[in-house]
Amino acid sequence: MASEFDLIARYFDRPAAHAVLGVGDDAALIRPGPGLDLAVSADMLVAGRHFFPDADPAQLGHKALAVNLSDLAAMAATPRWALLSVALPEADEAWLAGFARGFFGLAERYGVDLVGGDTTRGPLNLSVTILGEVPAGQALRRDGARVGDDLWVSGELGGAALGLRHLQGQLRLAEAEAAACLERLHAPEPRVALGRALAGLANSAIDVSDGLLGDLGHILERSRLGAEIELAALPVPAVLAARLPAPLALACLLAGGDDYELCFSAPPGRRAAVQAAAHSVGVAVSRIGHIGAEPGLRVRRPDGGLLDMEVTGFDHFA
Structure with a gap:
């Protein structure tokens, strides 16, 4: 059976074009551009509360990121980086492959780097933290x-x-x-x-x-x-x-x-x-x-x- 780190490497370790250091260390390193504020938001999707437990994993991957991108949209921010934490009842690699396909399909459209997160066993729960940039003092509030x-x-x-x-x-x-x-x-x-x-x-x-x-x-x-x-x-x-x-x-x-x-x-x-x-x-x-x-x-x-x-x-x- 694949370990937690095997699963992360297989499905979530991608090059981070906009980060100094992405997935693979104790923390990511990001450097916002000069004259920009960081906009940060987090959303959680819980099986049985926000989606049906048998929902299509690719759609869940898309939606888990989309709801966070929507928060940055409301702030007039450009999304850059995301952290993803996932609790799974079991290490279902077919489910993970579908989820990653939906998540990264949307991430690539918006130039978002996945730079870290966590995985554990537990009731199905998806948590994304999104970070973006907005010119200093120009965020919509x-x-x-x-x-x-x-x-x-x-x-x-x-x-x-x-x-x-x-x-x-x-x-x-x-x-x-x-x-x-x-x-x-x-x-x-x-x-x-x-x-x-x-x-x-x-x-x-x-x-x-x-x-x-x-x-x-x-x-x-x-x-x-x-x-x-x-x-x-x-x-x-x-x-x-x-x-x-x-x-x-x-x-x-x-x-x-x-x-x-x-x-x-x-x-x-x-x-x-x-x-x-x-x-x-x-x-x-x-x-x-x-x-x-x-x-x-x-x-x-x-x-x-x-x-x-x-x-x-x-x-x-x-």
Whole structure:
């Protein structure tokens, strides 16, 4: 049976183009460029909590890195290095090969070096720490929103959550509908290029991982402001739009999670610049509301009334 170090050497020891020293020693050595700040984030995916235990390992490899890249996208940072820690019930080399294929497939697209981590036996658990660079003082932050800012969101919302409800048997989707939603759930596309393009344009940003209402709420909390969004302005896939305003569809749209889109605020005078920046990286953005001084988050229905919100966002301890 292969040892821990054999498995690391076989599946995770790759040349580190952007590091002084990568995998193989007690610690990695990295050197950020002059005039750059380090942006660091970590995310954990736990079997049975964040994914089904029999999930495809290549998709898990992709998603384990993608959710971390999404955090750096929200900071307008360029990803550079990653640390990966994996707990495995057993040393299943076929599973490891698939996981590594998905992980490094995405890492190579974004120029990310795997520079360290850990492996152990235990319940299936995937933990990634991501490090990136951003010009000093130019990171997008949650506390930067200003009264009067437009609120924007990239891509579409709710499709991944709808796919999860399909897997859980809460509704049935047609085959083509299910395939599209499950692609969003299992293989999210981090908006790294959009985040970088928004540097100097947006005042605040966050990635939508736990649902729009919950994540936007973090911007409002840190900025000590409120907001109003227009339900009709939210970008939704056709499969979800056809099911609105049913409660399950509304919950997927507003609080479903797993979107990994960017929600950000920017001054109204920069609308054309925001659209141009998004167009330059091939990502659609939608203006969904505005930041106000009155605390709280309000959702305006198409008829002009306020939505009675009973959903917020994903809670890891609920």
